[in-house]
Amino acid sequence: MIQRSLREWETIAYGEDAASIPEAHAARLIEVAGRSPFAGRGGEGVLEYRRKHLRARGVVGVIASPGCQLEILPKIEAIGEANATDEALRRRLVHMLAVARDIRIDARNSANLGWQRDTLLEILIRLFCRKMIEAVRQGIPRRYIAHEDDLPALRGRLDVTRQFSTLAAQPQTLACRYDELSPNIALNQIMKATISRIACLATAADNQRSLRELSFAYSDIAAVPPAALRWDLIILDRTNQRWHELLSLARLLLGERYQTTSVGSTDGQALLFEMSTLFEAYVARLLQRALAGTAFRVTTQGGHRDCLYEDGTGRFRTRPDILIRDANGIAMVVDTKWKRITPRIDDPKQGVSQADVYQLMAYSRIYECDRVMLLYPHHHELSADPLCRSYDIVSPNGADRLIVSTVDVSASHSSVAGALASLVSRSLSPRNAAVI
Structure with a gap:
């Protein structure tokens, strides 16, 4: 099995050595x-196929075909870290996924997940197997399921209507309605489907062994x-609350973000995440935790107000990433951007897109709030x-403000949550200076 790793927006050349990939x-x-x-319309939204190399884009995860796996990792750099190792990037990506999906990774599980030797896919499979085995040891959930059957003896309640119509000529048979305690419920069917799917993908010996036990x-x-x-x-x-995390992992491995292809001459699988979407979910979840118990309330993908109206009908509906509300309404709109902002000495605008600025100015007007924020990931440069x-916004002494901020997603979750809470508090306080 050929396994290769590269970072988002980087390239890997064609070749037979360990630093390249066979064409x-x-x-x-x-x-x-x-x-x-x-992939988008052109089919190159994940990978670009060039004459001498492959180029990754802003989608991360694992792409697998027979005999080969390509792992794409995000550039999540700590402050002062010029070049993070693959192990460090896997850890940070998995922990971002854990926050966004409400999956708990304790120190015991984290220590032996194989960060250094295995790909992201194997690590997620191993995490699922460990949590699954622990849950199964406590018992597979069961529920009473309603059944209707024609039996020689009464079980449960008699279906009078069916008994004296369909079975009127068969007095030796009784139309019964009864409840039976069964493990064959939707939750267990989802778990079995997940086990069956990832059993075809796992290459690590311990994962294969665990999946065989779970299949049995x-x-x-x-x-x-x-x-x-x-x-x-x-x-x-x-x-059955203990199955909440396993359902989140099952959605991750089996849900909308999981694709299996078996059309044409190629069989393969792809476990992919769009970093812009993951960054938004990560920030939103930590903001919700950080502002819990305060006067602020965080909602995501809300608003749904229209930009334009035609004969009273709204057109061009908006959907801001994050809305922060207080007792008076919407206090701030936050738009997350998974982009690398540039140092100020290189560009006074710091690489902030003019289109992004226009978008936030429109949000300020549409949602009638005087604070809007563009939030980027911090990086070592x-x-x-x-x-x-x-x-x-608009005038030098206007009341409306646009805040451009960064957050260090390589830090611990508690540190990131604290930094986000402080950022919101300072941004919503009365203006003291142009630079906070």
Whole structure:
């Protein structure tokens, strides 16, 4: 199995050595990546196929074809860190996913996940297997399922209507309605589908062994195709709350962001994440934690106000990333951008897109709030302290402000949450200076 890793927006040349990839395998990976929902119209939204190399874009994860796996890692650099190791990037990416998906990774699980030797896919499979085995040891959940059957003896309640119509000529048979405690429920069917899917992908010996054990434990559960799984029937209560994290992992490995291709001459799988979407979810979840119990409330992908109206009908509906509300309404709109902001000495605008500025100015008007923020990830080329720069909108002494800020996502979750809470507090306080 050929395994290669590269960073988003970087290239890998064709070749046979350990630092390159055979062109035949590259072509198969391109075919798999081209069927991803992230591929776009041109088919190169994940990988660009060039004459001498492959180039990754802003989508990370693992693309697998027979005999080859390509891992794409995000550039998540700590302050003062010029070149992070693959191990460090995997850790940071998995922990961002854990925050966004409400998955707990304690010190015991984190220590032996294989950060250095395995790809992101193997690490996520290993995390799922460990949590799954621990949950199964406490018992597979069961629920009472309603059944209707024609039996020689009464069980449960008699279906009077069916008994005296359909079975009127068969007095030896009784139309019964009864409830039966069964493990064959939607939750277990989702778990079995996840086990079956990742069993085809795991290459690490310990993961394969764990999946065989889990497959045996779920042998009596009906096999349901992933597209037919009934996520809407899942009921989590105090009796099965421990399965919440496993459901999040199952969605991660089996849900909308998981693609399997088996069309044409290439079979392959892709576990991919759009970093802009992940960064937004990560920031939103930590903001919700940080501002819990305060006067502020955080909502995501809300608003839904229209930019234009035609004969009273709204056109061009908006959907800001994050809205921060207080008792008076919307206090701030936050738009997250997974882009590398430039040092001020290189560009006075610091690489902030004019289109992004126009978008935030429109949000300020549409949502009637005087504070809007562009939030970027911090990186090693900037100063040691995260950026927080305030600009007056429209006029030099106007009341409305646009704040351009960065946050160090390589720090601990508690540190990032504290930094975000402080950033919101300072941004919503009365203006003291242009630079905060």
